Amino acid sequence: MMRLFATLLAGLMVLGQLAAAQSGPLRIEITEGVIEPLPYAVPDFVAEDGGAKDYGAQLARVIAEDLNGTGLFREIPAKAHISQITNFASPVQFADWKAVNAQALVTGAVSVSGNNLEVKFRVYDVFAGQELGNGLRFKGTTEGWRRMAHKVADAVYSRITGEGGYFDSRVVFVSETGPKNDRKKRLAIMDYDGAGLQYLTDSSTIVLAPRFSPKGDKVLYTSYETGFPRVFILDVGSVKRRALEDQDGTMSFAPRFSPDGKSVLMSITQGGNTDIYRMDISSGRQTQLTNSPGIDTAPSYSPDGSKIVFESDRSGNQQLYVMSAKGGEPTRISFGQGRYGTPVWSPRGDLIAFTKQNKGRFHIGVMRTDGSEERLLTASFLDEGPTWAPNGRVIMFTRETQGAKGSSSLYSVDVSGRNLKKIRLNGGASDPSWSPLQ
Amino acid sequence: MHIGHYISGAGHVGLIGLVFFGGVFQSDPPPFEVTGVSVVTTEEFDALRAGEHSPLPNTDVDIPVAPNLSDTAPDMTSSVDPDLDQGAPDATENAPPDETPDLSDLTAPQPSEVTDTSPTLAPPEPEMAVLIPRDTTRPMARPETRVAPDPVAAPEPDTKIDDIQRDATTPDQSASETVQDAQEATAPEAATTEIVTEAKEQVALAPRASVRPVLRPPQRTRADTSNKAKAGADAAVAAALAEEAAAPSGPPLTRGEKDALRVSVQNCWVVDVGSQAANVTVTVAVTLDQEGKVAGPVTMLEASGGDDQAIQTAFGAARRAVLRCQRGGYKLPIEKYDHWREIEITFNPEKMRLK
Missing domain, CATH: 3.40.50.10070 (TolB, N-terminal domain)
Known part of the structure; x- marks a missing residue:
């Protein structure tokens, strides 16, 4: 009797489901669309x-x-x-x-x-x-x-x-002229598309790694005018500059602004060891954030200013680490083959762009902030130095061609890996840094 | 019980006897032809064979007669033929000297320029050893700007890809009097099935890892057959009957008809995989008229996976997909109109997100 009842119950339930499936509007699910302009x-x-x-x-x-x-x-x-x-x-x-x-x-x-x-x-x-x-x-x-x-x-x-644009933005970069063994470098600024080129420094000294401030009114960069690398800060409007760090016996490089623009992260080498420091711009007070025997460099803040991603060879190989903005024990996030460097946190906060060297080729790639879902977007003889567009959708980077006559150019690529293209410029260019939307 | 055995034994014995003695397995011999034969003696056989002997040789042949030769030689005289006597020619004392012909008017022929060019021959094919590469990479898909579920090969170079997509013209049987200019069919835009980044171009396509198989769902426990379950069954019966009464009549759409509708819409659903809207799953409601065209506004029923801006963008893309691909109306069976008048379409980009 119990068996008969259970069978009847199951049959009624099936009948009910069939009736439900056939009543109401037609329902379909689409999971595959097209990707096209x-x-x-x-x-x-x-x-x-x-x-x-x-x-x-x-x-x-x-x-x-x-x-x-x-x-x-x-x-x-x-x-x-x-x-x-x-x-x-x-x-x-x-x-x-x-x-x-x-x-x-x-x-x-x-x-x-x-x-x-x-x-x-x-x-x-x-x-x-x-x-x-x-x-x-x-x-x-x-x-x-x-x-x-x-x-x-x-x-x-x-x-x-539904997302912000990036067309009314500018890029500061290192303009390069001359042969490889006698290359002249100076800071330059342009619209994102290569128009409106202007120079910020002369070519009397080597300059490297310019970085825009969050408001786009100042630029940090590294200069060799004292014979050693030193971090300078430059006002874009007046083109006035000053050294941020001038302690004897030290070298400072790889600077980057904090999201509020009040402090600067940079690498300082003292006694043969390179660590990451935070410097308050107004007071000049320095705070050491890392303390390891390896080279810790290329720091970059998360958009909310709570974390810092940087590269370090403390494990014996160049990898990416994330730590609190106040310092402390970092967490390694890159575990793939090859070497990882120059990490940059996306303005959206969801991705980290990086340079990867593996099997003799260089790549620009992105990964989640925990190191997962790594995707390589480019591959060439030398790709390096990614910088994000203000909307976190496009990455610009340096590509250098092989050989004695090789030259550097700026390229951009969509975060999906599509739409790789060269920025139209006369002459060589490297080390781009994208400004915020103006 | 013994009686049954006896009856069975008697029956079997009778059956066996019938088989052996009743001629059950006997049958008539197959039919055959009968031919008459006559007996002959040896002499009669030799007489019959006598006419078949070869003819005997004939020695009675005529001998040819030798010719009669005489001993006298034949007459060998000759005579002059008078018709051939023409006399000697007359000699002339003042013979005119040989005149040199005037060649002044003649011009020497100019040697024509002949270029001795050797014919051009195709160089013979050198015998070459073909080196087979040790490592072969799989052919890579040509990068295309369009990524779609169904790949489309690039058209021939002279094929025009127009901004306006036109269907190929087909003869209209009902309007044969109308002469219409032939329209050029638009070639389908080339498409690939995945985004091929520069870093992927030299990488083999074989997957290095596969998705972990889904765990088998836990086995269901035996159904409870208590009074509570009985009450639930009653409620299910009532609900099923009520919904059945409200369901549209006639057979529902087949799986193929649903798939055709789904493919029609997905071909126009453009997904920006790098945007925040690619995280949004949105469900829209559509009302169709009997021609399969959208009647009334496309409305959003629910959405999840993003902020308001991303949801609005995802809804806009879904609405454009529905409106663009309707063209002359979605091809659905009119007899099942009650089943597809109201449609809810869920656009789920989960499979397309960047990973």
Whole structure:
């Protein structure tokens, strides 16, 4: 009897499940999509007066170059457009943009009054038939039109991807000229895309490893002008500089700002031992954070300032370690084959970028902050010195070619490993450091 | 019991007797042909063979007669033929001198320029030893900008990849009078199945490690058959009957029809694997009309795995996927419309995240 009852119960339960499966809406789950650039259109911005015509086209081109350069967007050329944007206030013909498979549309207008430039724009989700966010307006000078284009591109990028952009940012780096055995180096600064190049120092002395402050107004770097490596701090606006650490018999290098910009991490070599120190910028007071017989160097703060990642050879091989920002016993996080160095914490806080040398090749890679999920993004004769874009999405680094005539260049790569590309620059370049968004 | 044995024994004996003596296994012989034969003696046989002997040789042959030769020689005289007497030629004293021909008007032929060029022959194939590399790497997939579940080979160089995707034209039987310009089919955009970073390019594709197999689920315990379970069964019966009454009529969509719908949408679902939105799983509700087109707004039912900004981005990508790929309407069986009028689609990028 009990058996019969149990069988009946099970049958009823199955019947119930079948009925439930067939009732209500149809449910499907999609687990595999496609990874491809999102097609979009950015027609020339409407010139609202005669003097703005050239700016309308130039703004659209810079915006398109910014978006296309991410590898996440693909511009639909103007010759394929069915609709023409002739009035910024006119309603958008979504059917025409759907027909050319534009998923996003950027429209804008520009006007010039004397030396002042005004740019306004809107972003549309074409297939939803609605605007993404509200229209936005920027005002500036005609000399700053390119930066205004970067700002528009940042806003477009942010509205479509949901993340911050990185187009209105700059990069400080070491400009290199001359042959390998007599290379001249000086600090230079440029827009993220290589435009607007300016030099901050002359080439009379060797300079290394510049690092932007969190606000982008100051630069730390290492100079050999005293014969020994010394850390200097430079004001970008006035180009004035001073040595941060000038204790006799010591060498200081590999500096990096804290997230609040009030202190600096650096390596100091004393008595043949290299450890990591924190220095308060205003008072000059130093605090030793590591104390091991090995070489501890290349420190980098986590975005919240609570932890520090650095490289050390205390285990006999160059590896990555994480410790509290107050010092203490570090935890090793890299265990793969080869040597790890120059770790940099992502602005998002989720990843650490590093340089890896293994089997005669150099790689730029990323790993979780606990050392898991290591992924190598590049491979070449010499890749080193990663720096993160302000949004934590792109990594810029130095790539040097092989041979006596080899030269250094700057490259960038998406954190997914896609979209590896060379930064357009005249001459050699190394040691990039990305500024925050301006 | 013994009676049964006796009956059985008698039955078996009778059966065996029937087999042996009843001709059960006998059958008629197979049919055969009968041919008549006559008996002959040795003399009669020799007489019959006599006509088959070879002919005897004939020695009665005529001998040829020798020719009659005479001893006198034949007459061998000759005579002059008068028709051949033409006399000697007359000699002339002032014979005109031989004149040199005037060659002034003639121009010497110019030697034509002949270039003696040897024909170009293809150099013979040298005999080469082929060195087989010791280490061969697997062919690597060509890097493509598009990563999709189904790889698509790159089209021929002269094939145009348009921004607008068009279907190939097919003859319309119902509108044969209408002459329509032929449309060029758009080649599918090349796609690969994974992101190939620079660091991966020289690495063999064989996996070095595999995912640990999932543990077998624990065995279920025997069902409780107490009164409490009986009450639960009653409730299950009531719920099942109620839901069955509310369920749409007719057969549900087959697995193939569901898969076709899923593939249609996933081909338009663009995932930015490096973004925070790639951590978000979002479920959207869609209402379709009878043509399979989206009727009304696409709404978000639930989302998990990210902040508000990431969720909105993930929802936007899901909505674009549903709206883009509907085109002329999703291809679903109209007779099952009640089953697919309301659809809930869950977009789960877990498998696509960077690892």
